[in-house]
Amino acid sequence: MAKVRRVLGVDPGLRITGYGCVEVREHGRVRLIEAGVFRFKAGLSVSRRLAELDHDLGEALDRLAPDVVAVEKLFAHYNHPRTAIIMGHGRGVILLGVERAGRTLVELSPNEVKRSLTGHGHAGKEQMQDAVRAALGLPARPEPPDVADALAIAMCAASRSP
Numbered sequence: 001m002a003k004v005r006r007v008l009g010v011d012p013g014l015r016i017t018g019y020g021c022v023e024v025r026e027h028g029r030v031r032l033i034e035a036g037v038f039r040f041k042a043g044l045s046v047s048r049r050l051a052e053l054d055h056d057l058g059e060a061l062d063r064l065a066p067d068v069v070a071v072e073k074l075f076a077h078y079n080h081p082r083t084a085i086i087m088g089h090g091r092g093v094i095l096l097g098v099e100r101a102g103r104t105l106v107e108l109s110p111n112e113v114k115r116s117l118t119g120h121g122h123a124g125k126e127q128m129q130d131a132v133r134a135a136l137g138l139p140a141r142p143e144p145p146d147v148a149d150a151l152a153i154a155m156c157a158a159s160r161s162p
Contacts, residue, residue, distance in 0.1 A: 008066035009154030011146045012090040014049050015040055018146030021064045024158045032136050034064060035147045054093050061101040069098045070106040070157030106157040116156040128152055
């Protein structure tokens with residue numbers, strides 16, 4: 001019997017961080033384990049939100065016990081450099097948490113994740129939500145879109161890791 005693996009995908013954000021855990025069974029069949037978001041109040045300082053992200057991620061890593069954790073590589077749009085810098089803080093907390101938990105880390109480009117589910121690297125939010133819904137046999141689009149993104153990250157990592 002093939003080994004069952006768990007993959008946790010994380011879509012970092014400092015207001016909402018999406019997460020999605022899937023189980024990969026024999027023949028590459030993927031089953032949803034859990035998905036949701038960590039929400040952080042906008043009025044909190046960045047340092048407080050980072051501390052909450054660290055706490056929430058640590059709890060999820062303990063509860064879900066993934067073999068692999070996948071996160072998107074940092075993407076910076078030249079019109080929004082400040083956003084990339086702030087996102088880098090969140091990614092840093094996630095990378096540290098994964099290392100601290102002793103889990104295998106996979107980093108994926110946003111285009112690679114989109115291409116793996118839709119066939120092209122420039123899919124929009126709704127297209128990604130529909131692709132995730134179809135791939136996991138869900139009755140509706142995952143909401144908010146951060147959940148769909150996290151699940152897409154997990155499924156992309158599941159398809160490429162041994």
